[in-house]
Amino acid sequence: MRIRLLLVLALAAADLWAQPPMAQQARALEKLRRMAPEEREQALQDMPPARRRMMEQRLERWNRMAPARKQRLQGSLENFRQMKPEDQEHLRGLVRKFNETMPAGKRVEGRRALTHLRKLDPEGRKKFLGSRRMKERFSDGERELLDEMAQSMPD
Amino acid sequence: MNAKNNSCPMQNENAEILLSYCARTLEPEQVIQVEKHLLGCAECREWAAGQQAVWAAMDTWEPEPISADFDAALFARIAATEQPSAWERWTAPVRQFLQGGFGWRPMLSAGAVALTLVIALSIENPFRKEPPVGQSVKLEAHEIEQAERALEDLEMLRQLEAPEEETSL
Numbered sequence: 001m002r003i004r005l006l007l008v009l010a011l012a013a014a015d016l017w018a019q020p021p022m023a024q025q026a027r028a029l030e031k032l033r034r035m036a037p038e039e040r041e042q043a044l045q046d047m048p049p050a051r052r053r054m055m056e057q058r059l060e061r062w063n064r065m066a067p068a069r070k071q072r073l074q075g076s077l078e079n080f081r082q083m084k085p086e087d088q089e090h091l092r093g094l095v096r097k098f099n100e101t102m103p104a105g106k107r108v109e110g111r112r113a114l115t116h117l118r119k120l121d122p123e124g125r126k127k128f129l130g131s132r133r134m135k136e137r138f139s140d141g142e143r144e145l146l147d148e149m150a151q152s153m154p155d
Numbered sequence: 156m157n158a159k160n161n162s163c164p165m166q167n168e169n170a171e172i173l174l175s176y177c178a179r180t181l182e183p184e185q186v187i188q189v190e191k192h193l194l195g196c197a198e199c200r201e202w203a204a205g206q207q208a209v210w211a212a213m214d215t216w217e218p219e220p221i222s223a224d225f226d227a228a229l230f231a232r233i234a235a236t237e238q239p240s241a242w243e244r245w246t247a248p249v250r251q252f253l254q255g256g257f258g259w260r261p262m263l264s265a266g267a268v269a270l271t272l273v274i275a276l277s278i279e280n281p282f283r284k285e286p287p288v289g290q291s292v293k294l295e296a297h298e299i300e301q302a303e304r305a306l307e308d309l310e311m312l313r314q315l316e317a318p319e320e321e322t323s324l
């Protein structure tokens with residue numbers, strides 16, 4: 001019984017020791033999340049102010065997220081991390097483009113269209129993007145962007 | 156106002172104005188126009204109510220009571236999906252033994268057990284529990300970067316989700 005307990009502890013230690021990158025990220029995030037506000041402020045004090053504010057806002061949002069959503073996003077992040085670095089960068093670029101070029105009033109619908117597109121095969125995507133409804137709402141460029149995003153997204 | 160006139164956004168497949176109305180991004184005059192229409196059109200009213208529920212939920216996003224187990228379980232899951240390290244492959248028989256015992260064969264040499272224990276005991280306090288939120292935690296510079304990268308990509312992935320999923324549990 002004692003041996004078994006010791007082995008459990010030994011393996012727990014080994015896990016800490018040999019954490020893979022994704023787990024390290026999750027762990028760092030969790031540590032940050034658990035810090036007292038003053039401590040966090042101190043830890044982040046050397047960051048450029050704008051970057052730091054951005055990070056604090058994101059952390060705040062993450063903290064407030066429902067557990068089920070956290071879990072789903074964490075799953076998406078895992079899948080995203082499985083992608084080749086250049087594919088990850090490509091998708092980041094597409095999302096930047098979406099945020100910069102899609103008019104604010106269309107983004108909600110764009111995200112909805114994206115979710116739908118991801119469920120379709122190439123043929124279905126083509127049909128959906130060519131539908132009168134989509135053509136009325138999104139320009140050619142916008143529909144192309146949505147198509148490319150849908151194809152570049154992780155599962 | 157006629158319920159089914161030509162200006163009905165739903166009939167014209169022009170839900171955008173309703174979306175904007177729910178997102179509160181319309182000009183005051185447009186708001187009045189839409190609200191007049193909603194009075195007389197059940198279809199639009201119903202659609203807008205559904206949208207508004209989503210927005211209301213987003214506005215009142217309350218922090219979830221943090222379950223200590225939730226994040227721990229998440230990390231366990233993440234770690235489990237990672238490629239097994241050499242160390243994990245090497246200790247797999249021990250894990251099997253610990254998980255049930257039946258699959259375990261006396262494959263593990265006494266030396267391996269001893270080494271496992273030596274490592275366990277030489278790592279500084281590796282068994283401590285995560286401190287509760289707000290307690291003293293030290294964060295290294297590279298960890299800040301890791302957390303930042305995770306947050307950045309989580310934010311991106313969040314933006315890719317349909318708005319409906321923001322509140323789905």
Ligand SMILES: [Zn+2]
Pocket residue numbers: 158162163164165166192196197198199200
């Ligand atoms: Zn209507």
